[in-house]
Amino acid sequence: MIMKKLNPIFFVLCCFSFLFLSCDKIEENSTYRISTPIYKSLGEVRKQEIKMESPVAFGRVGKIYSYKDYVLINELEKGIHFYDNSNPAKPTAIGFLPILGNVDMAVKDDVLYADSYIDLLVFDIKQIQQPKLLERDENRFSTYLNQRIDVSLNEQIRVPVDYKDTIVHESYLRTYNPWIKYETLYLDSNSSGSGQGGSLARFSIAKEHLYAIDIKDLFIYNVKEAAKPRFVKNMTLFNGIETLFPYKDKLFVGSTTGMVIFDIRTPEAPQQLSVYSHIRACDPVVVDDKYAYVTLRAGSFCGGSNVLEVIDIQDPRAPKLQTRYPMANPYGLAKVDSYLYVCDGVQGLKTFDARDVMKISDNLLERMELPMVYDLIPGPKSLLVVHQKGLSQYDYTNRAKLKLISEISIPKIR
């Protein structure tokens, strides 16, 4: 009799207690071959003159940027290669601008903004053969390649100028519990006079303002007068900020834990509209009027899983997950008309018909075999695709059928 009375309560209690106790306990054991840095003081680096050098073969391709008829290719931490791309079938090397500690860049009205460790450098590139350093805004950023820098040390800060290989072992235990919600992050659009970055960009120009991010801060410069950027302010967001993508009046910021949407109708004071959280993963974002397309990528720095998420942003104050597709190892992506291009790491560049967002994975139109492809820019003359062996350009007049028109290759991978 007692048992019968206890029965429903007992089972409900069991159900809830078991559910709350449930989780994944994940022990990660990894061995990496990584590059360990060789250092110099920031003071020494700042003394080095920066002037255009003759074209050199690049070793480690980073971000790309398209501006007018030029393509700028960052060689991670080394500088920027300039190419004349007026004929995408035959891009011509102009020269190499050696900027130690350079990771990202943006251009507006013939003025190049580039980072150098924790400094922001401003170059006049009217004479593209001879960029001229106009200004060095020192100690603007507080992190470099996700490493926090003690800015107070100023000239004494030790910065990496080269690398050597080392084997490292890593072991840790983590718990995934669906009941614990994760913190988050967000992006903007191109204005006239400025160039175009990929979906992995950390520098972006929108509404006469340069937006730049380091690992947790958003820095805003007024660049109405391009050659005289005026620092407006920095906004501390949260750890793990990775990418910026401007679109119309919104700035989407991608982070390792989610996407944040800002209203930038008042560009000097972005208003946070919402935060869309996801598991820990690296996170580039592109958007159209209705949806944000986010690739989440697993990796030792990012954790998480490999998926493409489609998020309904019709109400930017309440973004909601529409659907999700498994991917191999996705990096950057681009949306052109109703076509979605996804750089899926070792699986190459994938073209999807995205008219029906609920059937994107069913509508894979093409897969270009490329070695570890990771970002792309749909430029006015060609689709620029950057991968581990260099830069490939495709004619994408027919969105569904890419046609290779040129390649700039790295002669030897380090």
Next chain:
Amino acid sequence: MKKMFLTLLMLGFCFGLYAQHRYINVNEVGVLVYGTGSEEAGFTALTAHGFRYKAGIEFLGTTGAEKYQFDRVNTVWMLPISLGGNYVLKPAQRSSFFAGLQLGYGFAFLPKTESNWTASGGLKVNPQVGWRWKLGRRSLLQTAIGYQTQRVELKQKGAQQLQMDSYIPGFGSEVVAWERNVLMERLSLRLGFGF
């Protein structure tokens, strides 16, 4: 050799007991959950065969298929093989509380999309409690709530390129070896029919 001998001895013992007692078969379907979202729910379908040792005490060997979602978006299929038993509180009554425990090993299988990894299984433990109704002279219906743990070990195939920066790949860095040992702990909800 020693393990094989012990296994054969145990099987012989079970068959010996089975020959002397009444056969029982219970087939169960249910879910393995640890959250409220669809990506936090797995599936379980098991068939258990065994014998009634004496009134209220049953010994069962169980196998079937179970699908787990883990670490939010990863999927693994398991083929569990386990041994265990049930204690039925009031076997003579038309309905009764029962408690059970299954211990065994799950063999792991990954979906094709996870081609960079290999998986091996691990220990499975599943205590559960429930309610059982007699439907006739031999048949029964039961529902059970349990706490199920299943271990799975994942190993990356070969070396993989790794980005030095979080969003740019390559640059001479790579994961030489990567192992993930995952203990999946779930609420199990099952509905079973037996005879």
